Amino acid sequence: MNLIDLLVKTNNTKIIMLVLDGLGGLPDDINGKTELEQAVTPHLDQIAKEGAVGQVIPIQTGVTPGSGPAHLALFGYDPLDVDIGRGILEAYGVGMQVGARDVAIRGNFCTVDKNGIVTDRRAGRITDEIAKPLVELLAEININGLNIDIRHVNQYRFAMVLRGDNLSVNLDDTDPQETGVRPLDPKPNSENAKYTADLVGKWIAEAGQVLGGYEHANMVTLRGYSHNPGLKSFGQRYQLSAGCVAVYPMYRGIARLVGMETIEFDGVNVADQFSAGQRVLNSNDCEFLFVHVKQTDSYGEDGNYDAKVNAIEEVDKTISTLMQANPDVLVVTGDHSTPSRMQAHSWHPVPFLLWAPDTVRKDQAIHFGETECLSGGLGTMHAKDVMSIILAHSGRLKKYGA
Amino acid sequence: MNLIDLLVKTNNTKIIMLVLDGLGGLPDDINGKTELEQAVTPHLDQIAKEGAVGQVIPIQTGVTPGSGPAHLALFGYDPLDVDIGRGILEAYGVGMQVGARDVAIRGNFCTVDKNGIVTDRRAGRITDEIAKPLVELLAEININGLNIDIRHVNQYRFAMVLRGDNLSVNLDDTDPQETGVRPLDPKPNSENAKYTADLVGKWIAEAGQVLGGYEHANMVTLRGYSHNPGLKSFGQRYQLSAGCVAVYPMYRGIARLVGMETIEFDGVNVADQFSAGQRVLNSNDCEFLFVHVKQTDSYGEDGNYDAKVNAIEEVDKTISTLMQANPDVLVVTGDHSTPSRMQAHSWHPVPFLLWAPDTVRKDQAIHFGETECLSGGLGTMHAKDVMSIILAHSGRLKKYGA
Numbered sequence: 001m002n003l004i005d006l007l008v009k010t011n012n013t014k015i016i017m018l019v020l021d022g023l024g025g026l027p028d029d030i031n032g033k034t035e036l037e038q039a040v041t042p043h044l045d046q047i048a049k050e051g052a053v054g055q056v057i058p059i060q061t062g063v064t065p066g067s068g069p070a071h072l073a074l075f076g077y078d079p080l081d082v083d084i085g086r087g088i089l090e091a092y093g094v095g096m097q098v099g100a101r102d103v104a105i106r107g108n109f110c111t112v113d114k115n116g117i118v119t120d121r122r123a124g125r126i127t128d129e130i131a132k133p134l135v136e137l138l139a140e141i142n143i144n145g146l147n148i149d150i151r152h153v154n155q156y157r158f159a160m161v162l163r164g165d166n167l168s169v170n171l172d173d174t175d176p177q178e179t180g181v182r183p184l185d186p187k188p189n190s191e192n193a194k195y196t197a198d199l200v201g202k203w204i205a206e207a208g209q210v211l212g213g214y215e216h217a218n219m220v221t222l223r224g225y226s227h228n229p230g231l232k233s234f235g236q237r238y239q240l241s242a243g244c245v246a247v248y249p250m251y252r253g254i255a256r257l258v259g260m261e262t263i264e265f266d267g268v269n270v271a272d273q274f275s276a277g278q279r280v281l282n283s284n285d286c287e288f289l290f291v292h293v294k295q296t297d298s299y300g301e302d303g304n305y306d307a308k309v310n311a312i313e314e315v316d317k318t319i320s321t322l323m324q325a326n327p328d329v330l331v332v333t334g335d336h337s338t339p340s341r342m343q344a345h346s347w348h349p350v351p352f353l354l355w356a357p358d359t360v361r362k363d364q365a366i367h368f369g370e371t372e373c374l375s376g377g378l379g380t381m382h383a384k385d386v387m388s389i390i391l392a393h394s395g396r397l398k399k400y401g402a
Numbered sequence: 403m404n405l406i407d408l409l410v411k412t413n414n415t416k417i418i419m420l421v422l423d424g425l426g427g428l429p430d431d432i433n434g435k436t437e438l439e440q441a442v443t444p445h446l447d448q449i450a451k452e453g454a455v456g457q458v459i460p461i462q463t464g465v466t467p468g469s470g471p472a473h474l475a476l477f478g479y480d481p482l483d484v485d486i487g488r489g490i491l492e493a494y495g496v497g498m499q500v501g502a503r504d505v506a507i508r509g510n511f512c513t514v515d516k517n518g519i520v521t522d523r524r525a526g527r528i529t530d531e532i533a534k535p536l537v538e539l540l541a542e543i544n545i546n547g548l549n550i551d552i553r554h555v556n557q558y559r560f561a562m563v564l565r566g567d568n569l570s571v572n573l574d575d576t577d578p579q580e581t582g583v584r585p586l587d588p589k590p591n592s593e594n595a596k597y598t599a600d601l602v603g604k605w606i607a608e609a610g611q612v613l614g615g616y617e618h619a620n621m622v623t624l625r626g627y628s629h630n631p632g633l634k635s636f637g638q639r640y641q642l643s644a645g646c647v648a649v650y651p652m653y654r655g656i657a658r659l660v661g662m663e664t665i666e667f668d669g670v671n672v673a674d675q676f677s678a679g680q681r682v683l684n685s686n687d688c689e690f691l692f693v694h695v696k697q698t699d700s701y702g703e704d705g706n707y708d709a710k711v712n713a714i715e716e717v718d719k720t721i722s723t724l725m726q727a728n729p730d731v732l733v734v735t736g737d738h739s740t741p742s743r744m745q746a747h748s749w750h751p752v753p754f755l756l757w758a759p760d761t762v763r764k765d766q767a768i769h770f771g772e773t774e775c776l777s778g779g780l781g782t783m784h785a786k787d788v789m790s791i792i793l794a795h796s797g798r799l800k801k802y803g804a
Contacts, residue, residue, distance in 0.1 A: 027764050059802055061783060062790030063405065069803035079803065080405065086804035224804055302721075339763075345801055347794045348763050349781075370763065380781050 004076065004388050004397065010239045013328035013394040014281055015288045017386075019074065020315060021067070021251075022297030022338025024350040024370065028305055035296075035305055035340060036351055037369035039312035043319050044332065044353065044368040046359055051330075051355035053365040054378025056386060058336045064347045067297075070335035071254045075234060075290075076387030084257070085169065085226025090159040092256045093249030094151045098228045103162040103169055103196065106224040109134065109217035110156070110175075110183070116219075118179045122156045124218035130216050131156060138220070141206045146199050153249050156217065162200075166197075168193035171200060173223035185222050192255070233259025238391065243285070245277045248291035249284075270295070270314050274321035280324035291322070297345075300338030308340050329394045330355040331386065332368070354378060358392035404639075406478065406790050406799065408628070412641045415730035416683055417690045417794040419788075421476065422717060422753045423469070423653075424699030424740025426752040430707055437698075437707055438753055439771035444732065445721050446755065446770040453732075453757035455767040456780025458788060464598045466749040469699075472737035473656045474586065477636060477692075478584045478789030486659065487571065487628020492561035495655030496553045498600035500630045505564040505571055505598065508626040511536065511619035512577075512585070518621075523620035532618050533558060540622070543546070543608045548601050555651055558619065562603075570595035573602060575625035585623050635661025636690075640793065645687070647679045648694035657692055660700060672716050676723035683727035693724070700745075702740030710742050732757040732795045733788065734770070754788070756780060758795035 025034035030319040058065045059079050068089055069079035087104035098104045109123040109131060135152040142148075170193040171186045186204065188197035206221065211218045232243050236259070244255030244262045252262045263286075265276030270293055280286045295311035322330070330353075337348040351373040354360055363377025381389070391397045427436035460467045461481050470491050471481035489506035500506045511525040511533060525594055537554040544550075549565040572595040573588045588606065590599035606622065613620045636644050638661070645665045646657030654664045665688075667678030672695055682688045697713035724732070732755075739750040753775040765779025781793070793799045 026761075032764065060405065060790070061787040062792075062794035062799060063409065063803045064794065064799060066801050066803035084804065089804060342761065346761070347799070371766070374765070374779055374781070375777060 003400070004391065005237050007397045007400060008237070008239050009396055009398050010165050011395050013192065013287070013396065014239070014325065015329045015390055015394055016277070016281070016291065016322055016325070016327045016331070017074065017289070018291045018293070018322065018332045019071070019388065020296045020312065020332065020334050022295045022300040022336060022345065023334025024337025024339070024346070024348050025300065025308070026341050026343065026348070034370045035300070035308040035318040036312055037367070037371065039309045041188065041312060041317065041368060043314040043316045045366060047319070047330065047332070047355045048353055048365045048372070050357065050362070050366040051353060052360050052363045053354070053368065053373045053376030055349040055353045055370070055373045055376070055380050056352045056383050057349050057380060058383045062347050064345050065336050066345070067250060067335055068254060070383065071251065072258070073383035074256050074333070074335060074386050076237070077231065077258070078384055082229055082231065084229060086224025087159070087226040088228060089094060089250050090153055090157065091161050091226070091253070093251070093253030094153055094159055095256075096149060096151060096159060096161050098161055099163070099399070100228050100230055101167060102227065103167045104226050104228070105160040105162070105222050107160055108156050108175060108221045109158070110219050110221055111217060112183070112219045116182050118176060118181060118183060118219070121175065121179060125155050126216050128152065128154060131158070134211060134214065134217055137210050138207055141203060143199050143206070146203070148203070160222070166192070166195055168196045169225040169227055169261055171197050171208035171225050173221070174204065175221035175223045183219060186222065231258055235259050237287070238387065238396070240288040241286055242288040242290065243280050244289075244290045245273045247273065247317065248266065248292070248294050248389040251292040251294070260290060261286070271321065271382065273316045274318050278321050278325040281327070296380050297333070297338045300340045301343055303340050303343040305340040328356065328358065329390055331390055333386070349380060352378060352381070354389065354393065359393045359395070405802070406793065407639050409799045409801050409802060410639070410641050410793065411798055413797055415689070415798065416727065416729045417642070417681070417726070417792055417796055418679070418729045418733070419476065419691070419792065420693045420695070420724065420732065420734045421473070422698045422714065422734065422736050424702045424738060424747065426734025426739025426741070426748070426750050427702065427710065428741035428743050428750070429745070436703070437710040438714055439769070439773065441711045441718065443714060443770060445718045447768060448591055448732070448785045449732065449757045450755055450767045450770040452759065452764070452775070453477045453755060454765040454780050455756070455761050455770065455775045455776070455778030456726065456754045457751035457772070457775045457782050458735055458754045458785050459751050459782060460785045461785075464749050466747050468737050468747070469652060469737055470656060472558040472785065473653070474660070475785035476735070476737060476788050477660050478639070478786060479633065479660070480786055484631055485632060486631060488626025488642075489561070489628040490659065491631060491652050491655040492555055492559065492626070493563050493655070494658045495651030495653070496555055496561055498551060498561060498563050500563055501565070502630050502632055503569060504629065505569045506628050506630075507562040507564070507624050509560040509562055510558050510623045510698065511560070512621050512623055513619060514585070516620045518584050520578060520583060520585060521620075523577065523581060523623070527557050528618050530556060533560070536613060536616065536619055539612050540609055543605060545601050545605050545608070548605070550605070562624070568594070568597055568791060570598045571627040571629055573627050574600050575604065575623070577623035577625045585621065588624065604674070633660055637661050640690070640798070642690040643688055644690040644692065645682050646692045646694070647675045647682070649675065650696050652693070653694040655694070662692060663688070673720045673723065676720050680727040683729070688779050692704060698736070699740045702742045703745055705742050705745040707742040730758065730760065730790055735788070735794055751782060754780060754783070756791065756795065761795045761797070769787065
């Protein structure tokens with residue numbers, strides 16, 4: 001058992017973990033500043049002055065993480081011990097239940113030509129309005145031996161959960177990851193996966209029949225077959241009631257997977273999220289609030305430096321809403337870096353900001369940015385140690401040993 | 403299996419790892435600068451400006467490494483998992499084959515007086531011309547049960563490989579590490595090593611007979627008995643074709659041991675090495691080039707601060723030759739520190755320079771030197787993570803997890 005879990009104690013403190021997805025960046029060629037350094041962030045800078053900064057290695061040196069393992073690490077789970085498939089993240093994200101022997105799958109609508117060759121892997125990013133009725137058609141398919149639950153996620157994405165006896169996750173993805181070729185077969189990678197491969201193959205064939213006449217999306221691909229890894233819940237481990245304010249299903253899925261409550265709210269922008277967060281903290285329904293902001297990552301992936309800068313400034317303008325919930329500890333960081341010049345997730349360490357007026361060892365930082373974080377008072381830590389830092393600064397860890 | 407190995411993918415990038423042996427130093431008493439800081443290095447400084455710096459702990463805090471484990475760590479092998487004996491390094495260095503059950507041994511010529519007392523452990527560093535015929539004499543020795551391969555390395559050094567049944571490496575070195583005493587016996591350290599000890603003892607006795615009449619060297623000492631550890635090759639692990647440009651046999655041996663090609667070239671100075679490196683990279687025969695410069699360590703061991711400074715300046719003057727091969731990633735570092743004021747290897751962290759224009763998070767460094775490396779953007783890392791950093795910055799690692 002993890003030492004931190006053994007030392008946990010409870011008190012009345014409130015904690016906010018604000019994750020700006022893909023926060024870390026690279027300097028641009030014009031003035032040598034990253035997106036975070038370029039952004040005008042007087043409020044985050046003031047919080048940095050009152051607190052301490054550092055940087056976080058998401059997984060290990062040089063390793064670029066997906067969002068699943070990166071968030072698990074921030075929540076204190078060793079991302080190398082826990083294998084979280086895309087399927088279960090999507091299924092949990094839309095509130096489906098997945099048992100230990102069920103198989104969760106991430107599905108995409110796509111288009112194929114008359115020879116079955118993939119022409120668009122995302123079916124032109126069809127709208128929810130077009131996709132939802134297609135999901136209803138797929139829900140009609142019956143395969144002997146399978147109990148199938150299927151739900152629309154958003155745009156061209158859906159999630160499936162297969163229930164039945166002797167189901168395996170040891171199958172190949174059918175998404176070929178390129179156009180101009182046929183979808184792949186759900187090939188079994190072990191003897192005991194042949195039965196599942198056969199059933200999934202039948203379902204895909206039926207799906208092709210059902211969708212065949214539709215213009216916008218006439219085929220599907222499947223990937224990320226996964227069981228429920230049965231994680232010990234966040235609440236059990238840390239004796240904290242935890243809530244999540246996130247817009248995107250996948251992050252709501254990660255939060256549910258570790259047993260956090262997902263908080264419903266109106267709106268999709270940062271101000272809406274922060275208001276919902278403030279409300280739930282003030283109502284004392286929640287001691288640990290995870291707030292996930294997606295825009296920083298999306299604009300990074302788009303290669304849009306200026307838009308990522310603006311997204312950070314948007315957070316800065318409204319962060320007072322969160323502070324009005326009077327947290328005892330606030331952490332602002334990212335799950336990984338998404339430098340806009342790389343248009344992708346990267347391995348670079350992520351800026352980290354800790355505000356905890358009663359317990360923090362303040363450092364010299366007066367701005368929140370990569371350069372100051374590099375020499376910040378918290379040094380360089382691994383993401384899986386972030387929860388230890390948070391629990392310590394909130395007085396929620398007992399002394400170790402006599 | 404190592405996570406990095408699982409994430410490796412291929413592309414067309416070219417990588418140079420330039421190892422200045424024993425690069426790290428200590429400040430002198432005159433102006434408080436290390437050898438690297440004292441050296442005038444405009445080209446390395448420019449590369450530092452364009453890249454990022456940091457420092458590397460070769461093995462673990464406080465541990466002074468030999469060249470074997472220090473290089474293995476730089477190549478991404480855990481130096482605590484892999485036991486590389488001196489014998490196998492010498493044998494590989496001169497191109498001998500060593501099987502998993504063979505025993506490789508490093509031998510020295512020495513001189514003893516008429517009572518068998520060692521008077522010079524290195525036989526006055528005899529020349530190759532004197533030593534080679536003596537090695538030929540030793541090659542004549544036959545011991546029942548042993549198939550013996552013996553080759554001259556350089557000066558007073560030779561390498562041996564013993565082949566036969568039931569051979570063990572669990573014997574004491576016979577080099578007493580001091581003069582005024584007899585060579586030690588190859589004492590067995592386990593029951594199953596007695597047989598080998600007996601055969602090796604017989605061989606040493608014969609060697610003493612054969613050399614007895616010679617003035618320059620009339621005895622031998624043996625050490626570093628070792629099997630082939632059977633390392634998974636660098637090429638297999640990283641899917642990179644790798645070449646080595648090194649003058650000294652031992653470093654060629656380390657490179658061969660991990661499956662690198664050793665590149666033949668004329669000349670022995672840094673300019674010759676860099677030209678050979680440029681040629682092989684430009685010919686596309688090699689994606690990863692390891693260049694080993696010995697002089698920095700040799701002058702450090704001699705306690706010659708000024709000569710070590712000059713050796714670094716010599717590298718700086720010619721590094722443009724390497725840059726003309728258009729690498730995507732260049733790393734300049736050392737395997738360990740060899741401060742001239744200590745006249746020995748040391749445990750001090752080693753300066754590290756990374757140049758990778760597309761992917762590096764540039765830092766504030768404007769010089770390549772210990773003080774700037776201490777607060778560099780890459781922080782302090784372990785040598786065994788250097789390959790992760792290199793592969794990440796060359797785009798040769800897949801994302802981890804969904």
